[in-house]
Amino acid sequence: MLALWGEAVRSVEERIRPTHRDQWLRPISCVGFEGSQIRLHAPNRYQKEWFEDHYLPAILSNLESRTQATYSVLFEVGEEETTKVAPREVVPAAKPAEISAPATKSKGLDTRYEFDNFVVGKANQFAHAAARMVAKVPASKYNPLFIFGGVGLGKTHLLHAVGHEIHRQHPGWTITVVTCEQFVTSFIGSMLNQRRQSGQPSSVNLMEEFRRRYREAPDVLLVDDIQFLAGKDSSQDEFFHTFNALHHAHKQIVLTCDKLPAELHGLEERLRSRFTWGLIAEIGHPDLETRVAILKRKAELEDIDLPDDVALTVATRFRSNVRELEGALVHLSARASLLGCSITKEVAEEILETIASPGPTGLTVETIQREVASYFEVKLHDLNGPKRHRAVAHPRLIAMYLSRQLTQMSYPEIGSRFGGKDHSTVISAFRKIERKLAEDPELRSVISALTTRLCQR
Ligand code: ADP
Numbered sequence: 001m002l003a004l005w006g007e008a009v010r011s012v013e014e015r016i017r018p019t020h021r022d023q024w025l026r027p028i029s030c031v032g033f034e035g036s037q038i039r040l041h042a043p044n045r046y047q048k049e050w051f052e053d054h055y056l057p058a059i060l061s062n063l064e065s066r067t068q069a070t071y072s073v074l075f076e077v078g079e080e081e082t083t084k085v086a087p088r089e090v091v092p093a094a095k096p097a098e099i100s101a102p103a104t105k106s107k108g109l110d111t112r113y114e115f116d117n118f119v120v121g122k123a124n125q126f127a128h129a130a131a132r133m134v135a136k137v138p139a140s141k142y143n144p145l146f147i148f149g150g151v152g153l154g155k156t157h158l159l160h161a162v163g164h165e166i167h168r169q170h171p172g173w174t175i176t177v178v179t180c181e182q183f184v185t186s187f188i189g190s191m192l193n194q195r196r197q198s199g200q201p202s203s204v205n206l207m208e209e210f211r212r213r214y215r216e217a218p219d220v221l222l223v224d225d226i227q228f229l230a231g232k233d234s235s236q237d238e239f240f241h242t243f244n245a246l247h248h249a250h251k252q253i254v255l256t257c258d259k260l261p262a263e264l265h266g267l268e269e270r271l272r273s274r275f276t277w278g279l280i281a282e283i284g285h286p287d288l289e290t291r292v293a294i295l296k297r298k299a300e301l302e303d304i305d306l307p308d309d310v311a312l313t314v315a316t317r318f319r320s321n322v323r324e325l326e327g328a329l330v331h332l333s334a335r336a337s338l339l340g341c342s343i344t345k346e347v348a349e350e351i352l353e354t355i356a357s358p359g360p361t362g363l364t365v366e367t368i369q370r371e372v373a374s375y376f377e378v379k380l381h382d383l384n385g386p387k388r389h390r391a392v393a394h395p396r397l398i399a400m401y402l403s404r405q406l407t408q409m410s411y412p413e414i415g416s417r418f419g420g421k422d423h424s425t426v427i428s429a430f431r432k433i434e435r436k437l438a439e440d441p442e443l444r445s446v447i448s449a450l451t452t453r454l455c456q457r
Pocket residue numbers: 113117118119120124149150151152153154155156157158294297322323326
């Protein structure tokens with residue numbers, strides 16, 4: 001039985017990154033069987049949870065399909081010695097993102113978005129150089145740095161890279177990174193709650209707290225997607241004062257935007273002009289050579305074996321958007337591993353045919369919900385209802401993610417179709433899945449399988 005368990009584990013092991021294998025799979029050992037119950041040992045509860053979430057279902061299904069039996073699992077968690085020894089690299093009580101950069105993560109910087117992972121080409125070299133310069137000597141010449149460009153071209157990546165670099169140079173500094181949407185939501189929330197609480201002398205002053213957080217605390221303020229301020233008068237006013245306070249105090253500000261300041265309609269002139277005080281840097285569409293380089297870099301990071309001719313094939317097809325380029329690579333590697341073949345040019349062309357259908361897919365949120373519900377064997381009304389246990393919550397996140405990816409609905413519209421959920425729920429679902437996709441091969445296969453099913457309808 002132990003041998004069967006070992007084989008089932010190996011079937012999963014082959015499909016995941018070596019670092020994940022050593023950190024999350026190997027430390028879990030099988031300590032015995034009692035009837036249909038499998039006893040496992042995990043060094044700590046984080047590793048237990050990670051294992052349960054990521055690998056256990058696949059291992060069990062492999063085991064069950066080979067023995068035609070079902071099993072339950074009992075975990076022991078703790079320090080006791082077991083038959084297998086955990087590998088050296090295991091860092092207890094920390095999840096993967098925290099292992100690489102505990103301090104920066106707590107500040108909301110995305111650990112994937114570093115200068116080292118940013119491929120420089122003609123279209124982004126100026127923005128990249130400007131970002132590097134600002135990170136090296138913050139708040140000297142270029143304040144604010146205003147990075148603008150279309151969707152999925154690397155604005156957020158550069159913004160966070162500046163944050164990481166400054167954090168390395170000045171570990172004691174407070175680096176505040178927010179999306180403009182978070183700024184606006186948090187501002188409105190503080191304002192409304194403040195009003196509600198006024199008259200209660202003991203209550204904390206929420207607006208003061210908000211202002212301390214943005215006007216006083218930051219040594220560096222990084223705001224993503226500043227275009228979100230357009231048309232929001234009171235938030236603009238607040239941001240205007242935030243900007244002034246920080247700029248006056250010689251604190252670096254970096255903004256990203258999908259337009260030039262001059263094209264930002266619905267923005268007060270005084271803000272527009274401030275956005276041009278420093279340096280404006282554009283990110284354009286990457287040329288073929290850069291797209292190939294990005295793919296190769298990404299494949300290297302993800303431990304995907306990507307031959308040159310395949311990189312070229314993918315880069316030729318996905319021209320305008322780096323996010324799509326990355327998405328294609330993820331699909332490709334997931335599909336290839338699902339089919340048990342390596343990624344050759346022929347395989348790639350065939351797979352790309354199914355995923356690269358141009359433009360909107362013509363899918364509705366309802367179709368996606370039905371497909372996801374049937375895939376996970378949950379009831380449609382549970383998927384759209386309030387239940388929070390994992391069996392429905394996980395499919396729900398996936399359905400929300402796919403709705404955003406495959407339809408042109410906005411976050412609020414998608415939320416309303418999931419039983420009237422708030423747009424922030426949909427946004428957080430989307431981000432969660434996007435984040436997990438980077439490190440979870442099982443999830444990649446699920447998303448890829450569902451996408452293929454939906455797109456082939
Ligand atoms: P934007 O904020 O402009 O919409 P992002 O910064 O989110 O775009 O980039 C989308 C994806 O593409 C991210 O995963 C990012 O890491 C990747 N990306 C964009 N440009 C590059 C680049 N030059 N090198 C490596 N990855 C890139």
